[in-house]
Amino acid sequence: MTPGYPHIFSPLRIGPLTAKNRVKYAATETNFNFRDGYVSDKEVAYMEAQAEGGAGIVTTQGAYPDPKGEGKGFMGQMAIYDDRFLEGLSRIAEAIHRHGALAALQIMHCGREGGVELDYCLMPSPIPQRLSYFKPPREMTKADIRRAIRDHIEAAKRAARAGFDIVEISGIVGYLISTFISRYTNHRTDEYGGDIRSRCRLMTEILSGIKEALGEKVALGIRLCGLELLEDRGGNSLEESLESFRLAEEAGADYVSVTVGWHESSQSVITRDVPMGHWLWVAKKVKEVVSVPVAMAFRLFTPQVAEEAIARGDIDLWEVCRPMIADPKLPQKAREGREEEIIPCVACNLCFIRLYYHEPIMCTVRPTLGKEGEEGSGYRGFFPAKKRKKIAVLGGGPAGMEFAAVAASRGHEVTLYERETRLGGSLLLASKVEEGDREFLRLVDHLRGECERKGVEVITGEEPTPSSLAHRGFDTVVLATGARYISPFEGPFLTPYEVMTGEMKGKEAIVVGGEGVGMALALFLVRQGVEGTLLEGGKRLGRDVNPFYLWRYLQLLKGRARILTSATPLRFEEGRLVVATPDGEEALEADLLITALRGDRGEELSKWQERFKEVLIIGDARRPRRLHNAIHEAYRKAREI
Amino acid sequence: MVPAIAEDKCTGCGRCLEVCPPRAITLEGGKARVEEEFCEECGFCAPACPEGAIEIPWPIYCSS
Numbered sequence: 001m002t003p004g005y006p007h008i009f010s011p012l013r014i015g016p017l018t019a020k021n022r023v024k025y026a027a028t029e030t031n032f033n034f035r036d037g038y039v040s041d042k043e044v045a046y047m048e049a050q051a052e053g054g055a056g057i058v059t060t061q062g063a064y065p066d067p068k069g070e071g072k073g074f075m076g077q078m079a080i081y082d083d084r085f086l087e088g089l090s091r092i093a094e095a096i097h098r099h100g101a102l103a104a105l106q107i108m109h110c111g112r113e114g115g116v117e118l119d120y121c122l123m124p125s126p127i128p129q130r131l132s133y134f135k136p137p138r139e140m141t142k143a144d145i146r147r148a149i150r151d152h153i154e155a156a157k158r159a160a161r162a163g164f165d166i167v168e169i170s171g172i173v174g175y176l177i178s179t180f181i182s183r184y185t186n187h188r189t190d191e192y193g194g195d196i197r198s199r200c201r202l203m204t205e206i207l208s209g210i211k212e213a214l215g216e217k218v219a220l221g222i223r224l225c226g227l228e229l230l231e232d233r234g235g236n237s238l239e240e241s242l243e244s245f246r247l248a249e250e251a252g253a254d255y256v257s258v259t260v261g262w263h264e265s266s267q268s269v270i271t272r273d274v275p276m277g278h279w280l281w282v283a284k285k286v287k288e289v290v291s292v293p294v295a296m297a298f299r300l301f302t303p304q305v306a307e308e309a310i311a312r313g314d315i316d317l318w319e320v321c322r323p324m325i326a327d328p329k330l331p332q333k334a335r336e337g338r339e340e341e342i343i344p345c346v347a348c349n350l351c352f353i354r355l356y357y358h359e360p361i362m363c364t365v366r367p368t369l370g371k372e373g374e375e376g377s378g379y380r381g382f383f384p385a386k387k388r389k390k391i392a393v394l395g396g397g398p399a400g401m402e403f404a405a406v407a408a409s410r411g412h413e414v415t416l417y418e419r420e421t422r423l424g425g426s427l428l429l430a431s432k433v434e435e436g437d438r439e440f441l442r443l444v445d446h447l448r449g450e451c452e453r454k455g456v457e458v459i460t461g462e463e464p465t466p467s468s469l470a471h472r473g474f475d476t477v478v479l480a481t482g483a484r485y486i487s488p489f490e491g492p493f494l495t496p497y498e499v500m501t502g503e504m505k506g507k508e509a510i511v512v513g514g515e516g517v518g519m520a521l522a523l524f525l526v527r528q529g530v531e532g533t534l535l536e537g538g539k540r541l542g543r544d545v546n547p548f549y550l551w552r553y554l555q556l557l558k559g560r561a562r563i564l565t566s567a568t569p570l571r572f573e574e575g576r577l578v579v580a581t582p583d584g585e586e587a588l589e590a591d592l593l594i595t596a597l598r599g600d601r602g603e604e605l606s607k608w609q610e611r612f613k614e615v616l617i618i619g620d621a622r623r624p625r626r627l628h629n630a631i632h633e634a635y636r637k638a639r640e641i
Numbered sequence: 642m643v644p645a646i647a648e649d650k651c652t653g654c655g656r657c658l659e660v661c662p663p664r665a666i667t668l669e670g671g672k673a674r675v676e677e678e679f680c681e682e683c684g685f686c687a688p689a690c691p692e693g694a695i696e697i698p699w700p701i702y703c704s705s
Contacts, residue, residue, distance in 0.1 A: 357683045538659045623679065625663050 004337055005303050007310040012056065012317060014293055015219030015254030017165055019056035019102050019317075022310055023331045026257075026297045026321040027059040027106040027168065027223070028351075029074045031360045032370060037064070037072075037079025039088025042360075045373025048095035050324060051103075054331035057317075058096045062108020062170050063089070065155035066148070070122045071176065073110030075358040080107065080155040086162050093163035104166035104221070105159035107152055111176025112137065112185065113263065122148075124180045124202075125187040130264050133356060145192060148176065149205050156210040160218050167214070168221040169206060172259045177203045178225055181244050182262075184235040196240045197247065204251035211252035219254040221295075226258040226282040229265035242289050249290045257295040257319055258283045268552055270298055270322075272347040272436035276305045280314040287313065295319045301345055301439075303334040325351050326365050328372070340449050344442040349548040350628055364628035365443060367402075367635035378406065382639060385410040389475040389614075389641065392417065394464060397425020399619025399630035400480035401447035406638035408454035415474075416456050419463040423448045425482055426620070427627070429500045433520045434527070466611040476614040476641065479605070480634065483598035483624035488512055491572040493595040496521045504528055506592030510577055512569055514541040516626065518596030519553050525592075526560045533562040533588055535579060540565060544626055598624035616641070642698050643675040644686050650694035657686040657695060 012019045032043040043061075051058045063080035064071035072079070079085050089105065096103035113134060115121035121135040122144060129137060140148070156167045171177030179185040180202040186193050192201050203222070210220055224244050228235040236244075245256050260279045261269035268274055276299050283296040297319035300306045306318035324330050326345035333342045343365050351361040351369075363369040371377035389412050393404045396418030404416040422428065424444040431440040451458055469477065487493040496517060499509075509525050511518050514536025522534045534541070534557070541563065542550045557563060568580045576587040601621040608615045618637055619630035643665075653671035658664075665679035666686060673695075675686075687695040 359682050362681075543660050544662045544664075623664055625679075629663055629679075 005307045005334055008303060008307050008318060008331075009335055012293060014057075014102075014166070014221070016216040017102055017219050020100060021054075021056035021331065022306075022317050023055040024057040024104075024295055024317050024319045025050045025053075025055045025059055025324050025328075026319040027062050027104075027108070027170065028321050028325060029061045029077060029355050029361075030370075031074055031076030031355055031358065033076045033078045035075055037077070037081075037085060039078050039085070039092060041373060042370055043078070044088075044091045044095055046370065047092045048098070049328040049372040049379065051096040051099035051101040053324065053328035054099075054335060055101055055320070055324070056331075057102045057104055057166065059104040059106055059166075059168060060089075060092055060164075062106040062110075063155065064114070065107050065109055065151040069115065069117055071109030071111070071114045071151075072116050073108070073113045073175070074355055075116060076360065077108075077116075080105070080158050081151060083158065086158060089159070089162040089164075097163070102165045103163065104168050105162070105164040106168040106170055106223075107155045107159070108170035109148060109152070109176040111179045112174040114176070122176065123185060124193060125185060127185045127187070142190070145202060149202065149209060152206045153209040153213055156218070156220075157213055160214055164218065166219045166221060167210060168223065168257075169203075169210075171203055171222055171224050173225065174262045174264060177206070178262070181224070181241075182228060182230065182235050183240065184228070184230050184233050196236070196243045200244050200247045203244070204247055207248060207251035207253055220252055221255040221257065222248050222253045223257040223259055224248060225260070225262065226286050227260045227279070229261045229267045229269070232266060235262075238285065242285055245286045246289045249292050253292060255293040255295060255317065256286065256290060257297070257317075258286045258315075259296075260298050268548075270347065271349065271548060271552060272439055273434055273552070274299050275436065276301050277309060280309050283309075284314045287315070293317050297321050299347075301347070303330075303339065322347065322349075322351060325361065325363050325369060340445065341453070342446070344439070344446055346439055346443055346627075347436075348627070349546055353546050353548060362628065362632075364631060365446075367632045376639075378409070378635070378639065382406065382410045385412055385641070388412060390473055391415070391476045391478060391641070392464065392469055392472070392474045393478045393480055395425060395480035395482055395619070395621065396420070396423035396458070396460065397480060397482055397619065397630065398427055398443070398447060398627055399621075399634040400425065400478070401451055402631045402634035403478055403480060403618060403638045404456040405447065405450035405454045406635055407641055408451070408456045410638070410641075412641070414456045416451060416458045417462055417464050418458070418460045421461050423451075423458065423460065429496060430520065430627075432500055433524050466607050470611045474612065476616065477608050477612045478637075479601060479608065479615065479617040479621050480619050481601060481604075481621045483620035484601055485595050486597045486599045487595050488569045488597065489571060491593065493593050496594065496596055499592065499594055500524060504530065506530060506590070508532070508590045509592035509594060510535065510588055510590040511594045511596055513596035513598075514538070514563070514565065515596070515598075516542060516545045517598060519545065519557070521594060521596050522557055522561050523553060526557065530592065531561070533564060533590070535567045535569060536563070536565045537568050538565065600624060642682060643677045643680045644684070645696045645698060646673050646675065647694045647696070648672050650692045651690075652692055652694075654691065656689045656691060660685045660689040
């Protein structure tokens with residue numbers, strides 16, 4: 001039935017149940033729920049969309065199991081410590097069942113990352129916290145441990161009563177169970193500490209307790225860390241981690257899910273530079289020691305990668321987190337051979353970082369996230385335009401393409417003009433920065449495809465002017481022409497565009513402007529073997545860069561490029577750039593002088609307004625920002641026009 | 642919801658502008674102003690303010 005992905009779309013037996021296919025929407029926090037732990041309508045609609053998209057198993061976000069909120073790690077995390085939450089949880093189970101998926105409820109005690117509204121967090125041993133948002137640790141007493149076990153078992157019973165088919169326990173990244181399992185955080189001398197078997201005792205007592213209470217009424221699964229990446233601070237060896245999976249099976253787990261890294265690990269695990277499928281070897285190791293189905297999520301972004309992994313026997317079940325935030329319809333589109341319609345996750349981790357800001361998750365590539373239940377939001381169609389307009393969109397970057405596709409979906413007659421011969425705009429430059437950044441081209445392909453499918457007329461190689469467009473009958477002109485680069489003063493400054501698309505003719509470069517664009521350019525140059533200096537006027541680099549990437553970029557630039565902060569270029573003198581720094585003036589020599597300072601194109605508005613009734617300006621042209629701003633602004637404005 | 646800026650405390654130093662990822666803060670008449678349309682509610686601005694003039698009307702725990 002599915003020639004493309006026979007393995008993904010074959011059923012899978014899990015404990016007493018059979019899933020219709022091998023796609024499992026993985027547990028994902030959203031911060032969509034109410035602060036008191038109750039499930040919101042927004043969450044139910046989001047979960048329903050995940051089931052409707054065709055996954056065989058849909059997992060809820062982790063629910064915290066204790067009344068004090070010691071297990072609560074996110075402001076909008078849902079709770080399962082009392083019967084009063086049953087109604088909301090049942091709504092999710094029903095919504096998932098309506099679409100023929102198995103409903104899994106995850107129980108998540110956040111441990112080291114918990115106590116979000118308290119002034120402490122619970123841990124097996126009070127190992128100091130490295131990340132700023134962690135609460136001071138408090139060592140668990142025996143009574144605390146007994147209570148945690150009981151809370152998990154009661155939560156599991158409640159999940160079964162709410163109608164869930166599967167109960168999943170979270171024991172990863174620094175959450176409670178993982179802190180017991182890890183040598184790094186468990187220094188106890190009682191029966192819950194010591195060798196790996198004793199460190200796993202909390203986990204095994206929870207699993208066997210749930211099994212005893214529920215038997216075959218539900219399938220029982222657990223997410224554990226296969227590779228902690230905490231060698232630098234005395235974490236588990238691979239063998240110890242593998243043993244935890246074996247012990248989980250012994251204690252009654254019907255499936256296991258393999259994860260990699262802690263939030264504290266000093267290695268990137270899920271950023272774009274990690275190649276797709278990179279961590280499959282860890283899952284394969286786990287498969288060698290357990291006989292129950294093995295699942296994995298990390299960086300398995302395309303159905304091809306997952307299909308091959310299942311076919312090779314690395315995994316049995318494809319867990320999908322970020323790619324299904326980006327597109328819940330991913331399974332359905334894959335099954336129907338409509339891969340090019342899948343909205344591609346670009347691993348930007350905007351979703352993730354929003355959780356740390358205590359804000360609802362956002363998705364760069366899917367502005368409809370969180371609006372699945374909102375009529376006319378575009379998730380299941382837009383409201384048609386009241387008046388059909390003839391619209392010219394200038395600029396075929398992300399903002400222009402998104403605007404054109406959405407406006408055309410609503411019935412407008414849209415022409416998209418791109419000066420270059422290829423659509424993509426700044427994304428084409430972004431795709432050249434690091435190895436994994438080629439994945440931005442998937443987004444370009446997708447947006448271009450959306451324009452085609454919605455009937456946008458695309459004209460490339462033409463840069464219209466107000467007069468050249470004047471007599472083509474357009475009601476509206478949308479400026480999506482991107483930022484302009486600003487030279488700090490008159491001088492031989494090149495733009496990132498010129499540097500990245502032309503022949504490199506320098507050995508030493510100075511980049512002015514240390515925000516995201518400047519940092520990316522510096523990285524690009526370093527990779528080309530050009531020595532560089534990065535100048536930033538402010539105190540720190542990359543204020544607009546997601547911390548997930550900023551940390552990595554700073555590491556990559558360290559020692560390979562010179563970084564000057566609080567530095568202002570003053571003038572160009574005898575072939576040198578004179579810069580004001582806190583230590584006085586300095587003359588820098590370089591054969592490539594590049595500006596990454598961006599400005600808007602607001603001043604171009606009036607010349608268009610002279611000729612056209614309605615002129616909009618969106619994306620970087622309106623205010624230079626990031627990719628998600630461009631796409632979201634385009635979406636918002638195209639919904640209204 | 643956007644961060645609330647106490648005008649009497651704001652000295653217009655511009656630190657909040659520097660740290661605001663979506664460039665939602667501008668200086669107007671020497672005072673910082675948050676443009677609601679651009680604000681993404683990350684909360685970066687409050688800890689950056691040396692005068693304590695910015696109040697975030699929601700809980701934050703990640704300072705940049």
